Structures are given as C-alpha cells and as structure tokens.
Amino acid sequence: MSRMFTARSLGLVAALSMTLAACDGADGDDVGTGDGATEAAAQPLRIGTLLPMTGSLSQLGPPTSAGVDLAVREINEAGGVLGMDVEVSHKDSADADDARVATESVAELIDEKVSVVVGAASAQVTLDVMDDVTGAEIVQISPASTPVLPGSSDFFFRTAPPDAVQGDVLGRLIISDGHASVALLVLDEDYGTGLRDVVRRVVEQAGGMVTYGIPGEEFDATEQNFTTIVDNALATRPDAVAIIALAAQTTPIVAELVAQGFDLSRTYFVDRNLQDFGDQLGPGTLEGAQGTRPGVPPSEEFRARLLEVDPGLQSFDHAAESYDATMLAALAAVRGGGTDGPTIQANMAAVSGTGGGTECTGFVECAELLGSDEGIVYQAASGAGPFDAANAPSAANIGIYLFDGANNPSFQRAEAGGAS
Numbered sequence: 434m435s436r437m438f439t440a441r442s443l444g445l446v447a448a449l450s451m452t453l454a455a456c457d458g459a460d461g462d463d464v465g466t467g468d469g470a471t472e473a474a475a476q477p478l479r480i481g482t483l484l485p486m487t488g489s490l491s492q493l494g495p496p497t498s499a500g501v502d503l504a505v506r507e508i509n510e511a512g513g514v515l516g517m518d519v520e521v522s523h524k525d526s527a528d529a530d531d532a533r534v535a536t537e538s539v540a541e542l543i544d545e546k547v548s549v550v551v552g553a554a555s556a557q558v559t560l561d562v563m564d565d566v567t568g569a570e571i572v573q574i575s576p577a578s579t580p581v582l583p584g585s586s587d588f589f590f591r592t593a594p595p596d597a598v599q600g601d602v603l604g605r606l607i608i609s610d611g612h613a614s615v616a617l618l619v620l621d622e623d624y625g626t627g628l629r630d631v632v633r634r635v636v637e638q639a640g641g642m643v644t645y646g647i648p649g650e651e652f653d654a655t656e657q658n659f660t661t662i663v664d665n666a667l668a669t670r671p672d673a674v675a676i677i678a679l680a681a682q683t684t685p686i687v688a689e690l691v692a693q694g695f696d697l698s699r700t701y702f703v704d705r706n707l708q709d710f711g712d713q714l715g716p717g718t719l720e721g722a723q724g725t726r727p728g729v730p731p732s733e734e735f736r737a738r739l740l741e742v743d744p745g746l747q748s749f750d751h752a753a754e755s756y757d758a759t760m761l762a763a764l765a766a767v768r769g770g771g772t773d774g775p776t777i778q779a780n781m782a783a784v785s786g787t788g789g790g791t792e793c794t795g796f797v798e799c800a801e802l803l804g805s806d807e808g809i810v811y812q813a814a815s816g817a818g819p820f821d822a823a824n825a826p827s828a829a830n831i832g833i834y835l836f837d838g839a840n841n842p843s844f845q846r847a848e849a850g851g852a853s
Contacts, residue, residue: 480521486525548762576754580623581595607675612672614669618663646675702834728753782820832847
C-alpha cells in the first residue's frame with residue numbers, strides 16, 4: 434500500500450527565490466532550531482500519509498490521499514520547499530480492528546525519515562500510533578480525527594474541526610427544530626462518546642432533555658442486533674433520535690427504527706454515517722431527516738483540481754483538510770528554514786494565522802509573503818480557522834444536510850460552530 438510520489442518542479446524561479454529567502458524566518462523571530470534546522474534545510478521535506486485504504490473507513494482513503502497529492506503537486510510546481518521537491522510516501526492505516534497495519538506503516542515511515550505524517554482518519558488509530566509518531570519528533574496532522582484525544586503531544590495537530598464544534602451545531606439544530614427531547618444512539622468509542630457529550634450539554638443548556646444515550650447506554654462497535662437498543666430508546670418517547678455512530682452500525686439501526694415505526698424525518702445523522710441510502714430503503718423513508726458534517730463541500734474548482742490528481746474519485750470527504758495539512762506543513766518548513774519535525778512543529782501555529790498577519794491563499798502567495806518577512810494567515814481550503822492552544826482549528830463551518838425523497842442527503846447551508 435506504499436508508493437512514492439514526487440511531482441517535478443516546473444522551475445518557477447520567482448517562487449523558489451522567495452521560498453529560499455524565508456529561511457531567515459518571519460517577523461524577525463528565531464523560528465528555526467539552530468544547527469539542526471541548518472542541516473535539515475539541506476534535506477527535502479518528506480511527508481508520509483497514514484490513511485485508510487482498507488477497513489471500515491476505506492471510503493476516506495482516496496479523497497484524503499488526493500488532497501495530499503494535489504498540495505504536493507502545487508508546491509513542487511512552484512519550486513518546492515527550500516529549493517527541493519517535496520516527497521510523499523503513502524501508507525495504509527486500515528482501522529482499529531486491524532491495528533497491526535497502522536503500526537507497521539508507522540514503523541516504515543519512521544525508517545523513511547519523514548518529518549510529517551498526515552493521518553490517521555480514525556480517532557482510535559490516531560491514538561494508537563500517536564506516541565510512536567510524535568515520540569520520534571514527527572509532526573502528526575489528522576485530517577479527520579475529531580474527538581478530544583487524551584495525552585496529545587505538542588507535535589499533534591488536526592485540520593478537522595474537533596467534535597466540540599460539530600456537537601455544538603448539531604445540538605443547536607435539534608433544539609431549533611423544536612424538539613424538546615432527543616434519544617442518542619451512541620457508539621462506545623471516543624468518537625461517539627465525545628460527540629454525545631457535547632450534544633447532550635448543548636441540548637440540556639437550552640432546556641431540552643436527553644432521554645436515552647447517557648453514559649452506560651452506549652453500544653459496542655461489534656453490536657449486530659439493535660432490536661433491544663432501539664426499543665429501549667423509543668420507550669423514552671423522544672421527539673427526535675440522533676445516531677452517533679459509524680456507517681456499519683447505522684444501516685441496521687435505521688432498519689430497526691423503520692421496523693419499529695419511528696418517523697425517520699425526526700432523525701439526525703453525523704459525519705461518519707451521513708451517506709446515500711438510496712434504494713436500501715423504501716422511497717421517502719428518510720425524507721426530511723438531517724445530518725451534520727464538518728466543513729462544507731469543496732468548490733467545483735477545487736474538485737476539478739482533485740480530479741486531475743485522481744480522475745476516479747467518487748468522494749471528496751476530508752480532501753480539503755488533507756490538502757490544508759500538507760500546505761501548512763510546507764509553509765511551516767519555509768518559515769522555519771528547515772524540513773525537520775521540530776522546526777515544522779514550532780511554526781505550524783504561526784503560518785495558520787494564530788498570531789495574525791496577511792491573509793494568503795495557496796503556496797506561492799503565502800511563501801512570497803514569508804519570503805518578505807511578513808506574518809501570514811493561511812486561508813484554508815476547508816474554511817477552518819487558525820490553530821487554537823490545542824493545535825485544532827479555532828473555528829469552522831459545519832454543513833447541514835437534508836435527506837430527500839430518494840433517501841440521499843444534500844447540502845443545505847453552513848453553520849459556524851465553536852467549542853461550546
């Protein structure tokens with residue numbers, strides 16, 4: 434599942450000279466790491482990916498990989514980082530049910546001396562490998578892990594909005610739709626319980642009630658029979674039901690809700706199960722149901738660029754977040770004048786715009802400003818804000834989706850969310 438990709442530079446001399454000029458740092462700060470940064474400046478930026486090509490999240494593998502490859506192509510067409518083409522090595526993360534795959538992939542990336550790892554998508558896989566990655570002083574950037582992860586390192590960043598942002602929007606959506614009570618069907622993993630905790634807090638603070646799904650009422654990822662679980666939830670007579678789980682558990686949950694006669698227009702989905710159900714269900718079964726997803730659909734222009742990298746893409750989920758992760762790492766290397774992990778780590782927040790600066794889009798524009806010793810505020814393709822103190826987006830847009838009569842969700846609008 435590994436391949437090396439190096440897009441050849443087109444020799445854009447102006448962009449290259451600006452990039453080299455940035456080696457002295459921005460705003461007069463000592464942003465490098467001394468002799469280590471000088472030595473690292475002579476090495477190409479090596480980025481590894483740890484993304485799901487197999488397993489339950491394999492649908493995220495192609496778009497997230499394409500996001501990285503698109504960024505690398507654009508960076509190298511502009512002259513590369515510090516005069517050298519960026520190199521990327523793609524590895525499979527699989528999922529938490531096959532932890533061996535990610536562990537072996539990380540060992541290979543460390544041997545390849547990467548400075549940055551983009552991944553994983555799964556929160557549990559991210560947590561499983563974080564100590565190995567960040568312990569080697571490699572910057573790890575997850576484009577899709579949303580839960581709060583215990584013991585996070587200063588070398589761990591995420592470009593996906595944390596669950597506090599999505600949970601804030603989902604909770605407010607349920608209340609604004611006039612539902613005074615909601616049953617939460619919750620997967621017993623960090624993703625499910627973390628998102629549940631935020632939704633519950635928002636609903637209760639607004640005067641609503643969570644009738645089912647409190648701690649102790651979650652279900653295991655291996656659960657296959659949801660008859661009793663759905664029966665217990667509906668026995669609390671909720672106005673609405675929110676399914677906080679992965680797609681694998683959601684399909685049988687929806688089938689059981691249908692079997693027990695629940696009006697699915699009062700059902701809410703989240704990013705990991707917001708999918709096309711199509712003819713899996715009778716026409717109109719999900720019409721009126723809603724869901725949330727971090728970020729907003731990428732623009733047609735951005736999709737076209739992704740399709741140039743991978744013409745077979747069927748989904749664009751988290752492609753923008755992977756693109757942003759790669760761009761931010763490259764710009765951090767430019768600002769710090771080195772391609773080693775510690776230098777990139779020390780400059781990630783600054784290039785995201787945490788300290789303010791001039792807004793810029795894309796590698797050429799941002800590198801030019803850095804070469805002129807200006808601070809920058811990178812305009813993320815995903816729309817996420819600068820990093821906060823926890824190295825997560827400080828703000829982000831959450832997409833609201835509505836299911837149609839064919840049981841497929843379509844984007845309706847974006848809601849700004851923050852940690853509640």
